[in-house]
Amino acid sequence: MRLIQFVGPDGSRAIGVVDGNAVREVRGVDSIRELALRAIAENRSIDDQVLQLGVGASHDYDQLLSDGKVLPPIDHPDAAHVMVAGTGLTHMGSASSRSKMHQKASTGDEASMTDTERMFKWGLDGGKPASGTAGVQPEWFYKGDGSAIVAPGAPLDVPDFSDDVGEEPEIVGLYVVGEDSNPYRVGYAIGNEVTDHVMEKKNYLYLAHSKLRQCAFGPELFVGQLPDNIEGTARILRDGKPIWEKPFPTGEANMSHSIENIEFHHFKYNQFLRAGDVHAIFLGTSVASFGDGVRVEVGDTFEIDIPLFGRPLVNGTRSSSTLVKPGAVKSL
Structure with missing residues (x-):
């Protein structure tokens, strides 16, 4: 699994799973640090924590990079x-x-x-x-x-x-x-x-x-x-x-x-x-x-x-x- 942190179209932070040129936004967290701390607290791997939270909106990876939105x-x-x-x-x-x-x-x-x-x-x-x-x-x-x-x-x-x-x-x-x-x-x-x-x-x-x-x-x-x-x-x-x-x-x-x-x-x-x-x-x-x-x-x-x-x-x-x-x- 590969993840990125980015700033979404509305100006808020988000994290996403990379799938080719699509970035699928992970629900319920806005930082990989927060994701990791939840995984630690719930005794899960990062992969399992992402699966547990689920993904939602899809973003264009090329556009995020060209707009300087990737953190x-x-x-x-x-x-x-x-x-x-x-x-x-x-x-x-x-x-x-x-x-x-x-x-x-x-x-x-x-x-x-x-x-x-x-x-x-x-x-x-x-x-x-x-x-x-x-x-x-x-x-x-x-x-x-x-x-x-x-x-x-x-x-x-x-x-x-x-x-x-x-x-x-x-x-x-x-x-x-x-x-x-x-x-x-x-x-x-x-x-x-x-x-x-x-x-x-x-x-x-x-x-x-x-x-x-x-x-x-x-x-x-x-x-x-x-x-x-x-x-x-x-x-x-x-x-x-x-x-x-x-x-x-x-x-x-x-x-x-x-x-x-x-x-x-x-x-x-x-x-x-x-x-x-x-x-x-x-x-x-x-x-x-x-x-x-x-x-x-x-x-x-x-x-x-x-x-x-x-x-x-x-x-x-x-x-x-x-x-x-x-x-x-x-x-x-």
């Missing part, structure tokens, strides 16, 4: 109650980088490795433990709260202090914390975890800064179990024409960490278990145009397509000025 596939009435985070070094990467890392990792000589190579080796050795067992923790980073999420089709802001704006095409796990303080996976979506790669390359200790950029995911929520092997394609369009395009593999067959292990090492922190909160975890990527020497320009458009997840995620880019200038902080 991110999960949110919260208060953006501060959405945690957006991600993990790195979770995928095997491109053939060349994988070969280089494997070559060093196979020697077992950690003393000669960079920090990146060492962490990658730890994932290879212990990132996929038996179910119910904690493995090695992956790299983790914070991206922001719900205000950092841009709707499908909307432009991504490029701050005036940025050195770069680069796509990271990946899968996003979407979660709701129940009233019992347990995390529940609602589903998955296509994600673009935008990163300032030039800043990150200056020094890996700038990673935290480089990740504090807007991001996007959607337009659809995929409900169900993921196949082990998933194929997608990332593109950059300039003036409507592709300047870069590359397929990317994802899914656990192409990962050095299991999704269960990534989830555990996020939700093991008690401060992330506030009832009703929403979490979005970017699960890692295997390709980026920056690695191929592409320099994204403001005005370019990102397109990420994973057919399993329905429609592609498309976002443009635009310049943005920071609200705070040097010296703007005043003493009280």
Whole structure:
């Protein structure tokens, strides 16, 4: 099942089941978060909860997208109650980088490795433990709260202090914390975890800064179990024409960490278990145009397509000025 959140013709929010170009409105709820919390309370799956509520009016999906009415596939009435985070070094990467890392990792000589190579080796050795067992923790980073999420089709802001704006095409796990303080996976979506790669390359200790950029995911929520092997394609369009395009593999067959292990090492922190909160975890990527020497320009458009997840995620880019200038902080 695939679901979207959207704004209907009367201006009210709704959620719908995607069936080709038709979106069938789910009765009785206006958000996927509400749907998930009901499912938790009534001990049902998302699929069963939708079946129990039933569907009604049909909407034209193409029209909703062209009118900018499609929302991110999960949110919260208060953006501060959405945690957006991600993990790195979770995928095997491109053939060349994988070969280089494997070559060093196979020697077992950690003393000669960079920090990146060492962490990658730890994932290879212990990132996929038996179910119910904690493995090695992956790299983790914070991206922001719900205000950092841009709707499908909307432009991504490029701050005036940025050195770069680069796509990271990946899968996003979407979660709701129940009233019992347990995390529940609602589903998955296509994600673009935008990163300032030039800043990150200056020094890996700038990673935290480089990740504090807007991001996007959607337009659809995929409900169900993921196949082990998933194929997608990332593109950059300039003036409507592709300047870069590359397929990317994802899914656990192409990962050095299991999704269960990534989830555990996020939700093991008690401060992330506030009832009703929403979490979005970017699960890692295997390709980026920056690695191929592409320099994204403001005005370019990102397109990420994973057919399993329905429609592609498309976002443009635009310049943005920071609200705070040097010296703007005043003493009280």
